[in-house]
Amino acid sequence: MKSIFFNGLKFLGTVTFSLFLGGCTNNRPSDTNLLEEIIVHVGNESHPISLSSISPYGIISLETTDSALVGEISKIATVDDALFVSDRSKVFRFDTEGKLVSLLSKKGEGPEEYTGLTDFVPLNENQVVILNRGQQKLLQYSMDGSLQKQVRLDYWIDRFTLSSDGTAYLYSGNETSDYENSQLHLMDWNTGEITGHLLPVDEPKSMYLHVHDRNPLTGGQDIRFTQTFNDTVYAINGASITPRYVINWDGHNVPRAFFDGEYVDIMDFFQKFHQDGTYAYGITPFVESPTNYWIGYYYQKQYHLAIVDKKSGECTITDNLVLDKIADMPLNIAEKQVYALNDGSLVIPIEAGEVLEYLEKVEKAKADEVLAQLKIKSENDNPLLLVISPR
Numbered sequence: 001m002k003s004i005f006f007n008g009l010k011f012l013g014t015v016t017f018s019l020f021l022g023g024c025t026n027n028r029p030s031d032t033n034l035l036e037e038i039i040v041h042v043g044n045e046s047h048p049i050s051l052s053s054i055s056p057y058g059i060i061s062l063e064t065t066d067s068a069l070v071g072e073i074s075k076i077a078t079v080d081d082a083l084f085v086s087d088r089s090k091v092f093r094f095d096t097e098g099k100l101v102s103l104l105s106k107k108g109e110g111p112e113e114y115t116g117l118t119d120f121v122p123l124n125e126n127q128v129v130i131l132n133r134g135q136q137k138l139l140q141y142s143m144d145g146s147l148q149k150q151v152r153l154d155y156w157i158d159r160f161t162l163s164s165d166g167t168a169y170l171y172s173g174n175e176t177s178d179y180e181n182s183q184l185h186l187m188d189w190n191t192g193e194i195t196g197h198l199l200p201v202d203e204p205k206s207m208y209l210h211v212h213d214r215n216p217l218t219g220g221q222d223i224r225f226t227q228t229f230n231d232t233v234y235a236i237n238g239a240s241i242t243p244r245y246v247i248n249w250d251g252h253n254v255p256r257a258f259f260d261g262e263y264v265d266i267m268d269f270f271q272k273f274h275q276d277g278t279y280a281y282g283i284t285p286f287v288e289s290p291t292n293y294w295i296g297y298y299y300q301k302q303y304h305l306a307i308v309d310k311k312s313g314e315c316t317i318t319d320n321l322v323l324d325k326i327a328d329m330p331l332n333i334a335e336k337q338v339y340a341l342n343d344g345s346l347v348i349p350i351e352a353g354e355v356l357e358y359l360e361k362v363e364k365a366k367a368d369e370v371l372a373q374l375k376i377k378s379e380n381d382n383p384l385l386l387v388i389s390p391r
Contacts, residue, residue, distance in 0.1 A: 035246045040306045041315040042280045042299045048320040060098045061375045062382035070382045073349045076339045082125040102143040112147040151192040161217040174206040196239045208263040219342040226283040249280035285340035289390035303334040327362045346388040353379030
């Protein structure tokens with residue numbers, strides 16, 4: 001099967017509009033008149049949607065070899081026609097058809113190795129920068145495994161991205177340090193020098209609210225910044241950050257007063273949070289297409305995807321996508337990781353075993369046709385990537 005891959009995916013985008021410095025740390029900015037409000041009707045009934053009826057999509061079958069088995073995917077990124085996938089210990093580079101091109105595997109205790117792969121960003125088709133949070137450093141490698149550069153960090157960084165002008169944006173969330181209590185730190189990647197800080201840490205939250213933000217920074221023509229417990233979508237340009245959108249969860253936003261409560265730790269916070277059960281949160285991911293906003297979020301302990309029409313405001317909620325290219329296989333996205341690429345595409349990994357299990361219930365001729373197209377031979381094959389191009 002010829003995989004459908006959307007050309008022109010560039011992880012390193014160019015930011016082209018001017019912004020002002022914003023320091024909003026509340027759940028919603030105090031002056032929402034400056035923002036565009038997006039209303040997500042979380043109370044709408046969630047129902048299965050045929051994916052082809054709402055968006056073009058393609059499926060990439062990642063090549064499986066004995067020496068290159070992809071574990072649980074932790075991140076997906078692209079540069080030109082190169083597709084990068086990481087699994088916490090290795091970075092794989094595939095081409096647009098899913099054929100393995102190269103593999104970076106340098107996990108270890110040596111001086112030119114990383115003990116953990118927390119995040120990564122491709123610089124180009126042959127170079128990547130890896131975040132090793134445990135050792136507080138960034139390491140630049142060529143895909144042949146050669147260490148080209150490493151930078152020590154003074155902060156516990158959880159995620160990062162790089163802009164086209166060489167600025168690294170380092171996200172530490174509510175982690176405080178002896179140096180600077182901000183959530184975002186700016187670094188000149190060429191020199192390794194810290195050049196600025198954005199968004200001061202909310203001191204009460206720093207006592208308990210430490211959560212893993214799956215995809216807080218996405219590149220492209222502008223860098224978007226989101227957080228799990230923040231209803232605001234920010235845009236970043238250079239040393240400036242400004243609120244761009246605010247999500248109205250239709251009466252289910254978490255009130256500021258809830259965050260001002262006293263909690264022993266994150267477990268205590270979530271226990272009390274879920275006792276109420278009426279709050280929506282997440283923004284993971286946020287994608288803007290020419291006609292819609294695509295917003296992933298959590299409500300009543302369940303992950304959902306909202307598609308909001310930009311013109312009419314009509315809101316469609318789903319947690320189940322029907323894939324006609326896999327014999328109408330239903331895909332429960334509540335159990336999936338949904339990744340946003342810089343061009344606005346969404347990518348969802350699908351395990352080969354899940355497809356095989358479904359096709360056992362399908363008429364044999366149709367099942368064999370699908371298996372041949374997807375090149376699936378075993379439940380142990382590398383995952384497939386569902387690539388959605390929202391319209």
